[in-house]
Amino acid sequence: MSLSAEVICVGTELLLGDILNTNAQFLAQQLAQLGIPHYYQTVVGDNPLRLKKVLAIACERSRLIILTGGLGPTPDDLTIETLADFFDVPLVEHPEILEDITQKYARRGRQMSPSNRKQALLPEGAEVLPNSSGSAPGVIWQPRTGLTILTFPGVPSEMQLMWQETAVPYLRQQGWGQEIIHSRMLKFWGIAESALAEKVAPFLDLSNPTVAPYANHGEVKLRIAARAESEAIARQLIEPVEHQLRQIGGLDYYGADEDSLASVVGEHLQTAHETLGTAESCTGGGLGQMLTSIPGSSNYFMGGVISYDNQAKISLLGVNAQDLAQHGAVSHTIAKQMAAGVRSRLGTTWGLSITGIAGPGGGTASKPVGLVYIGLAGPQDEIESYEYQFGSFRGRSWIQRISACTALDQLRRKLLTRSLLEDLAF
Amino acid sequence: MSLSAEVICVGTELLLGDILNTNAQFLAQQLAQLGIPHYYQTVVGDNPLRLKKVLAIACERSRLIILTGGLGPTPDDLTIETLADFFDVPLVEHPEILEDITQKYARRGRQMSPSNRKQALLPEGAEVLPNSSGSAPGVIWQPRTGLTILTFPGVPSEMQLMWQETAVPYLRQQGWGQEIIHSRMLKFWGIAESALAEKVAPFLDLSNPTVAPYANHGEVKLRIAARAESEAIARQLIEPVEHQLRQIGGLDYYGADEDSLASVVGEHLQTAHETLGTAESCTGGGLGQMLTSIPGSSNYFMGGVISYDNQAKISLLGVNAQDLAQHGAVSHTIAKQMAAGVRSRLGTTWGLSITGIAGPGGGTASKPVGLVYIGLAGPQDEIESYEYQFGSFRGRSWIQRISACTALDQLRRKLLTRSLLEDLAF
Numbered sequence: 072m073s074l075s076a077e078v079i080c081v082g083t084e085l086l087l088g089d090i091l092n093t094n095a096q097f098l099a100q101q102l103a104q105l106g107i108p109h110y111y112q113t114v115v116g117d118n119p120l121r122l123k124k125v126l127a128i129a130c131e132r133s134r135l136i137i138l139t140g141g142l143g144p145t146p147d148d149l150t151i152e153t154l155a156d157f158f159d160v161p162l163v164e165h166p167e168i169l170e171d172i173t174q175k176y177a178r179r180g181r182q183m184s185p186s187n188r189k190q191a192l193l194p195e196g197a198e199v200l201p202n203s204s205g206s207a208p209g210v211i212w213q214p215r216t217g218l219t220i221l222t223f224p225g226v227p228s229e230m231q232l233m234w235q236e237t238a239v240p241y242l243r244q245q246g247w248g249q250e251i252i253h254s255r256m257l258k259f260w261g262i263a264e265s266a267l268a269e270k271v272a273p274f275l276d277l278s279n280p281t282v283a284p285y286a287n288h289g290e291v292k293l294r295i296a297a298r299a300e301s302e303a304i305a306r307q308l309i310e311p312v313e314h315q316l317r318q319i320g321g322l323d324y325y326g327a328d329e330d331s332l333a334s335v336v337g338e339h340l341q342t343a344h345e346t347l348g349t350a351e352s353c354t355g356g357g358l359g360q361m362l363t364s365i366p367g368s369s370n371y372f373m374g375g376v377i378s379y380d381n382q383a384k385i386s387l388l389g390v391n392a393q394d395l396a397q398h399g400a401v402s403h404t405i406a407k408q409m410a411a412g413v414r415s416r417l418g419t420t421w422g423l424s425i426t427g428i429a430g431p432g433g434g435t436a437s438k439p440v441g442l443v444y445i446g447l448a449g450p451q452d453e454i455e456s457y458e459y460q461f462g463s464f465r466g467r468s469w470i471q472r473i474s475a476c477t478a479l480d481q482l483r484r485k486l487l488t489r490s491l492l493e494d495l496a497f
Numbered sequence: 498m499s500l501s502a503e504v505i506c507v508g509t510e511l512l513l514g515d516i517l518n519t520n521a522q523f524l525a526q527q528l529a530q531l532g533i534p535h536y537y538q539t540v541v542g543d544n545p546l547r548l549k550k551v552l553a554i555a556c557e558r559s560r561l562i563i564l565t566g567g568l569g570p571t572p573d574d575l576t577i578e579t580l581a582d583f584f585d586v587p588l589v590e591h592p593e594i595l596e597d598i599t600q601k602y603a604r605r606g607r608q609m610s611p612s613n614r615k616q617a618l619l620p621e622g623a624e625v626l627p628n629s630s631g632s633a634p635g636v637i638w639q640p641r642t643g644l645t646i647l648t649f650p651g652v653p654s655e656m657q658l659m660w661q662e663t664a665v666p667y668l669r670q671q672g673w674g675q676e677i678i679h680s681r682m683l684k685f686w687g688i689a690e691s692a693l694a695e696k697v698a699p700f701l702d703l704s705n706p707t708v709a710p711y712a713n714h715g716e717v718k719l720r721i722a723a724r725a726e727s728e729a730i731a732r733q734l735i736e737p738v739e740h741q742l743r744q745i746g747g748l749d750y751y752g753a754d755e756d757s758l759a760s761v762v763g764e765h766l767q768t769a770h771e772t773l774g775t776a777e778s779c780t781g782g783g784l785g786q787m788l789t790s791i792p793g794s795s796n797y798f799m800g801g802v803i804s805y806d807n808q809a810k811i812s813l814l815g816v817n818a819q820d821l822a823q824h825g826a827v828s829h830t831i832a833k834q835m836a837a838g839v840r841s842r843l844g845t846t847w848g849l850s851i852t853g854i855a856g857p858g859g860g861t862a863s864k865p866v867g868l869v870y871i872g873l874a875g876p877q878d879e880i881e882s883y884e885y886q887f888g889s890f891r892g893r894s895w896i897q898r899i900s901a902c903t904a905l906d907q908l909r910r911k912l913l914t915r916s917l918l919e920d921l922a923f
Contacts, residue, residue, distance in 0.1 A: 095518060096511075124558075356786040357782060359805075
């Protein structure tokens with residue numbers, strides 16, 4: 072049995088999918104930060120028999136068991152009774168808990184109901200884990216040598232406060248979490264997970280720090296996680312690995328941790344005192360939305376046009392009606408005219424455009440769903456356009472999202488390459 | 498061993514708290530809807546030894562084991578190998594999977610990397626559970642009599658599609674889920690959860706169907722869930738309750754299930770053969786994005802202007818520069834001019850505008866963060882505007898989202914009231 076922790080979330084509402092298990096994620100993050108290994112999480116309903124089976128399994132493989140849920144006053148809240156029964160000890164009433172609950176109700180102008188009385192019962196030998204914001208206290212209990220049990224209510228805000236106020240100091244004092252885990256997430260765009268994993272393959276075998284790939288929504292990430300006595304030492308372990316991985320990633324690497332494509336583009340523009348305007352067709356405002364999700368984006372993002380209909384392309388962007396008829400709205404020609412049009416109308420340094428077919432309807436043999444053109448007009452009146460085939464199989468909202476991200480990425484690469492060149496200071 | 502299902506989510510990222518386990522909630526909801534009992538959920542890392550221990554436990558207590566995660570192409574994706582090892586059968590390469598993956602990569606203009614090859618390996622005797630949107634297929638496998646295993650990738654969109662397309666029909670055909678739960682989600686805007694719950698209080702005590710309130714992101718929902726032998730019978734139980742709840746909800750009720758404010762507005766516009774243009778400041782494209790998330794929105798949404806900077810308000814919408822200086826961009830006057838401006842420039846039936854302060858910066862004592870004006874210009878050249886104080890405490894993206902939804906809701910109420918009047922056919 073290893074010195075590891077295990078999380079058991081008790082609640083039939085979790086098994087019905089009525090609520091999302093945010094408690095499990097919170098505890099997982101906290102245990103990782105404390106450097107306490109944690110290999111299993113279990114969800115079980117408010118059922119004494121099944122909870123006892125889960126406890127039997129957990130006691131065999133973990134030294135710290137953290138339970139959430141089932142501490143309330145209603146008849147289906149059975150965690151404490153079940154624990155006492157499982158370890159075969161009686162329940163003992165704690166007058167100080169009863170007093171505390173009575174006062175909390177009084178402060179809210181309510182009377183404690185008789186059912187709350189059971190919340191003052193704890194297994195013999197267990198200590199109170201105080202709940203400063205709600206009525207149900209938890210327990211800190213060592214029912215056997217080398218086995219610690221902590222219980223929390225299922226309400227996330229109460230659980231989190233109790234964890235921070237009491238559980239963390241207690242665990243530290245008991246010698247848990249001598250080492251912490253610190254991590255950094257590197258983010259890449261324009262490369263598949265498998266291709267990046269192959270490029271960095273030898274790094275995936277490192278043991279401290281570890282490197283692991285993740286992918287979602289077209290973005291690929293590498294998580295570097297170091298285990299050390301302190302965050303400062305962990306950072307020292309991470310730094311050289313991060314440097315190498317960024318080298319390997321090249322232009323595909325775009326940022327770390329809280330960075331997004333929109334925030335990185337924003338930093339480049341702000342540094343260069345440049346501005347941006349957008350012209351969107353198939354993304355319908357999604358590109359503008361990403362840009363303006365960044366606080367302070369008004370410093371560089373002047374605005375844009377959602378030229379969803381062809382008439383809007385003509386009236387708001389000055390796209391040529393003949394070209395529209397000849398090439399179609401989804402074409403290199405129109406992408407370029409949209410980018411140049413918004414740049415000139417808003418007087419911005421850059422104009423960035425997207426026109427494509429998000430589907431599900433509107434595709435043809437020569438212009439299928441998922442065909443997208445991105446246009447970029449720049450400070451020397453240069454205009455470029457790029458063609459993408461995103462395919463139809465992932466659906467409309469995926470195409471819209473990936474198109475907006477890809478447009479941002481094109482501008483990012485342009486700005487990055489330029490700044491790298493400028494750094495040479497010829 | 499009962500005829501119940503069990504969910505095992507595989508992924509070290511879950512144990513580190515890097516991601517929230519939305520897959521477990523989705524599967525829990527789905528199993529509840531199918532009426533398949535489900536008593537345990539387990540999370541375990543990408544570790545063959547520990548996964549085997551979890552499998553051993555699951556096989557003892559459940560007849561249907563649903564696994565998510567660990568099907569990717571990287572070396573730490575080990576679910577399939579571990580399953581084959583656990584049940585002591587060899588892995589077999591499926592050429593049709595290899596072909597499918599190759600084609601998917603080709604369609605995106607990429608080459609399959611050698612590491613993807615392992616995704617074509619399945620345990621001997623297992624059938625392919627096709628993945629129409631991603632590369633990793635799952636398996637449908639009965640490694641022993643009376644034990645069924647389903648595997649899914651960890652990517653929620655892929656997993657959900659595979660579940661709906663293949664797993665549900667398979668399970669139904671195998672006789673799982675004799676009694677089903679059918680539910681309907683009624684959606685409301687412009688009323689607080691507590692206020693709605695009080696209005697419908699007696700309904701919350703019903704037993705079949707049950708009625709339960711939910712709230713998130715400013716939206717309030719009532720879930721009506723009926724248990725019955727068939728969906729048809731469940732619908733009969735739900736229908737009269739739904740009718741009453743909609744009566745009580747009045748104009749605050751806007752739709753059910755897949756309906757969104759944007760889709761409902763779209764239906765009204767399409768029915769009336771009318772069109773819409775938008776002018777957005779603080780939402781930066783979020784309103785356009787919501788409208789264009791609806792397939793077919795090009796039938797009524799002509800486009801819009803993201804007039805983030807004041808200059809864009811003047812040049813693209815014809816907002817009066819003097820009024821801007823006098824009243825400020827965040828005002829009734831400018832909201833009205835933006836709505837009228839986009840309506841006249843795009844020649845649409847309706848013009849809808851948003852101008853406000855999303856924060857965190859930019860607020861003043863008289864115009865605090867969270868102050869938002871919505872303008873609506875209509876077919877008889879009528880122009881209205883509305884003021885909202887959304888407060889700053891929930892943050893920028895919340896203000897942006899709630900502003901866009903509120904704008905849609907204003908237009909929805911206008912269109913709904915008109916159509917109710919028209920139904921009278923005076």
